[in-house]
Amino acid sequence: MPLPQPVAEELRRIVGRESVIDAPNDLRIFERDGSIEGAVPDAVVLASSTEHVSAVIKVAAKHRIPVVPRGAGTGLSGGAVTIRGGIALQVTRMRKILAIDPVAQTALVEPGVVNQELSLVAAQHGLFYAPDPSSQKACTIGGNAAENSGGPHCLYYGVTTNHVLGMEVVLADGSVHWVSGDAPDRVGLDLCGVLVGSEGTLCAITKIKVRLLRIPPSIATMLAAFPSIETASQAVSAVIGHGIVPAALEMMDSVTVGAVEAHYHAGYPTDAGAVLLVEVDGIAESMWELMAASGKILGENQGYAIREAQTPAERELLWAGRKGAIGALGRIKPNYYLHDGVVPRSRLPQVLSAVGEIGEHYQLPVANVFHAGDGNLHPNILFDLRDRQVLHQVEAAGEEMLRAVVELGGALSGEHGIGLEKSAFMPWIYNPDDLGAMHRLKDVFDADGILNPGKIFPDPSRKSVHLAGRTGLAVEAKWW
Secondary structure, three states: OOOOHHHHHHHHHHHOHHHEEOOHHHHHHHOEOOOOEEOOOOEEEEOOOHHHHHHHHHHHHHHOOOEEEEOOOOOOOOOOOOOOOOEEEEOOOOOOEEEEEOOOOEEEEOOOOEHHHHHHHHHHHOEEOOOOOOOOOOOEHHHHHHHOOOOOOHHHHOOHHHOEEEEEEEOOOOOEEEEEOOOOOOOOOOHHHHHOOOOOOOOEEEEEEEEOEEOOOEEEEEEEEEOOHHHHHHHHHHHHHOOOOOOEEEEEEHHHHHHHHHHHOOOOOOOOOEEEEEEEEEOHHHHHHHHHHHHHHHHHOOOEEEEEOOOHHHHHHHHHHHHOHHHHHHHOOOEEEEOOOEOOHHHHHHHHHHHHHHHHHOOOOEEEEEEHHHOEOOEEEEEOOOOOOHHHHHHHHHHHHHHHHHHOOOEOOOOOOOOOOOHHHHHHOOOHHHHHHHHHHHHHHOOOOOEOOOOOOOOOOOOEEEEEOOOOOEEEEEOO
């Protein structure tokens, strides 16, 4: 339902008449993020400053209207979906890189700065920003901080929380605070660590201070093919078991390889059951030693067609295939649904076997492309939303896959967040006392529950959600 007109006018006085969107057709643009779930907000407010964000949240708090902070909308767990209506607070206009300190190796940015843009600007100083989600050409630093995003290189460099030094945040009462600071090591209670990954449920982020790293002097990338996804998984464990931690260690199965090669012509062996993309970086001498040792281990574990990228262009093409893999799967089916559960590396063969069996049971094609080095799965369930009945099968298959992850000692999410999508499954890994503690923390920051309600915590009162696919269609489906 639309916001009451007096409230809408309050918001227009804050950000300007053109920066409040409440026409029904215009609101549909903001119905969903990158997940398959959707709900139309009552209004969208386009904020351009911390002052805007603060004032908007004060209005929302006064009227007890839900507020959902929103970046580029690339999230894959429904975190930016306004499941209880209210205001979608869009911060992509806040896209300034405010400062780069080449000596301290830090950057201060607004939340709407695109991930890849930060690294491109930092490169002028010989620096880069390490977290690199596959959506880095579009996703924002604010969204990355909200979800604690990772990426292919998080195996070696860590996820977003390892690179955030401090943040300016707006709390549920509209007050503005800076958390953490310039000290290299945090002491006392780590409020910044609490807020990174809180998915907009505890605060809205308006500035982020991040750590930058020196661009490695040398980088080498290797591709290896394997007869099956099981043998590739065993090779992953063997590499890590020998004490080698590559900068990245990615896997794609045969379904993904076929789609990627048809689109990118990256030179992936199409006869392979799976391929591994291995990257190491650092000082040239030690890097080549690691690369040689990795290649030897891969060969001893049934790897074949092992080759190193000989030029920067060849390396970029190999990575273009990996980072564009999910888009390339559109050649098979127009829609996809994925989870990002994590298992111990030693359990990869078992969980991937279970994923395959579940796909076969529901007669749904599944493509695996994921961060193999840290066991962060991304099974893509492929389907056509024009078949309205298939969504129930897709949801059931996804739930069973996550159940298999948990039964093998894994976690519900590695980098996409819990959001709306996985909130019902939180009792699988947390007991009532754990969830109660989380609720109490939420109450400390947001006693009225206006910040991104309906996310992370299971909600028995929610009977259904709108599931939306990449075609822009939507259907009503049971939530279980």
